[in-house]
Amino acid sequence: MNELNKLTLVYNIDLVAEPTLSYGLTTKETHLQLIIKSNRTEIREADIISIPTGTHYMPNQLETLTLSVQGRKNQYLSLQNLAHTFIINFSALRLLDLAGNNMKILDANIFKALRYLNCLNLSRNAIRELPESLFSYQSQLLILDLSHNLLTYLTPHLFDHTPWLWQLKLGGNHLHDTTNLLENLKPLNYLHRLDVSQNQLQTIWSTETSVNRVPKLLTIFRYNMSSALADVLNYITKLKPENYEGGKINSTVINLSGNRLREFTLDWLVVANITCPFEINLELNLIENIFALQTTDDCAPKIKITGNPIVCDCKLAWIYSENYRSLFNGLQCVQTSTKLVKDLAQLERNELCAWEPVMCPRNCHCYTQLEFLYISCKGAQHIEQLPRPEQVGLKSSVLDISNNNFIELPLNNTFGYGNVSQLNASHNQITSINLSQLPTNLTVLDLRNNNLKSLNDEFLRTYLNDSTKLQYLYLSDNYWICDCSTQQLLYTIRTHRTRIPDADQLLCVNLLNDTRLIDNVRELCPTLVNVEYYRNLNATVISVALTIIVLLCIIALFYKYKLEVEVWLYSHNILRFCIRECELDKHKTFDAFISYAHQDADFVNHTLLPQLEQCEPPFRVCTHERNWLAGAYIPEQIIESVDQSRRTIIVLSQHFIESDWARMEFRTAHQCSLNEGRARIIMIKYGEITKTDLLDRELRAYLDMNTYLDWQDVGFWDKLRYAMPHEVRGERSSDMLKTNGRMYVMGQVEMNRLRDEIV
Structure with missing residues (x-):
């Protein structure tokens, strides 16, 4: 302002x-x-x-x-x-x-x-x-x-x-x-x-x-200020x-002083996403213990903790491992052994924690040095448990079991074994190495002077090919057998030679003249030069096999859902030229004859016929109301209607089932389909069918073995048009039905002509 x-x-x-x-x-x-x-x-x-x-x-x-x-x-x-x-x-x-x-x-x-x-x-x-x-x-x-x-x-x-x-x-x-x-x-x-x-x-x-x-944590401190x-x-x-002079706007300040807090963990800063710069005031509380397992940002945070009864014991030993002491300058604590109040910065590690190796194995010596807990064993045969480095505020341990009589290494579920980062197992009687015997965070492994003859592919892949944690692996002075089974070991050594310092000293005991394992010798495996060829061949065979499997799956899926696919293609006017009707039907006059009970005439004349005759392409349809001559011999007209139509559409309803003439039309169409061995009938279920006991045996058998179209189906019209004939036709009259050389029509002109012929 x-x-x-x-x-x-x-x-x-x-x-x-x-x-x-x-x-x-x-x-x-x-x-x-x-x-x-x-x-x-x-x-x-x-x-x-x-x-x-x-x-x-x-x-x-x-x-x-x-x-x-x-x-x-x-x-x-x-x-x-x-x-x-x-x-x-x-x-x-x-x-x-x-x-x-x-x-x-x-x-x-x-x-x-x-x-x-x-x-x-x-x-x-x-x-x-x-x-x-x-x-x-x-x-x-x-x-x-x-x-x-x-x-x-x-x-x-x-x-x-x-x-x-x-x-x-x-x-x-x-x-x-x-x-x-x-x-x-x-x-x-x-x-x-x-x-x-x-x-x-x-x-x-x-x-x-x-x-x-x-626990739900305080995860609210962010710096995305608009x-x-x-x-x-x-x-x-x-x-x-006067309130903000000299203060940084983007810094986080949390004042927890003067409460009743009894402990504080620095992990809370990490989980709560409180990043530098920040200031935490914990003064004048009841804090006795401070904990930390995670590392905070590399900065100079400000933590005020004076005026608390901090206890100097083993729980505070972590403060040396990550050099956290700079965070607590001037902090005093009560030493548990002497009950004296001392400056934390002046306490040595051994004064802070008079640690006794209560879990140190027999015949082993446990001590701390620099950033590791050292466990040195002489004369031990097996290990049941190991001390954990967290007891002294450290993160990892070094296990030295060299110059013993170990035949195999401890299992990785042994207590404290998972914290081992360096393992010296040289000068033992070890014959094999398995993943279940190694810590997951291993950085140095010494297996010199043992009875190893080979290393399994799983060990090589996990600790060398797929991981960078293992920095050094010592393998010399073992009884390496050089044959075809040693190929993977040879390739791994050549690829990771910098991580195997004694690679030049690995000798093949089954070959003369002290042959080195890393030498490109033909005696190692007669087919060594063909390895790359077979690799390529295997890759080609696998690729071809996968391609064939994929094609077979596609074909199987197509045949399983063939009807759905063809209906969709036909309804969207796609690839219609691939869905042509057989040329055998080109002499037929009508595309379809609709068989129905007279009670369903309204549905046929006002719904079904307009959709079929006015669609693109239009279909030529025959019905007994429009194309038959009243008084003519009905069975003959049924036969001719079915014979001169490429499809017979059955409007299956309760009325149809109860109609004798309608059932006769179905049997005629069904017999025609059986004689030709082709699908001629399109069955449309219209309305509810309650009296199923009236279904005759032939119609019931057809319904059990064939699918039908349901008038209530949302895709009814697409499926119906697909089931109709698909060939391209020219213009042709749709009024005439020929019976024994005579022509019966509904038009008045043809009726007069017929009447003249009779006279």
């Missing part, structure tokens, strides 16, 4: 005196400090509203407002029942300070009009509970001070509508429920300043657990430079 227009007004409401102007009286004040004095013990909202202030400032132009009540002669004075009535006119406020007014209750809608509020100070009051909707309209709130009140817990969902909250002060309250606190902080993705000092918290972990019993948030934050820090 280039100019600060601040107005301070002091009122004594007992005297109803004129206001005293203390600073900067102008006509465009944007910052107001309103001080109210009284001999009373309580100030109400009505008293404040009654003060004549309209001539001194414009409420809707104010950006900051400080309201404080002061009792005369230092007596207790409380501001009561302050609601939104007073604040409703201050819609442009960005900073509101109501600190030190001994307020006890806040109305849920008190801040409803302050939608642009960035900073709110409610500290040093007597607030016991906060309404859930108190901050529902403060979406731009950045700084909230609730310190030094009487809060015992936070109302759930209190901060659901304040996503930009950057600093939250809760110190000096009576908070004790960590779970309630962390659940309320989850929506705050930009929180970088958290003060919960001088409360009653006993742990930083939430007691609420998920299904797999993993430009709008940064601009508003800069405004607030410039407005109150």
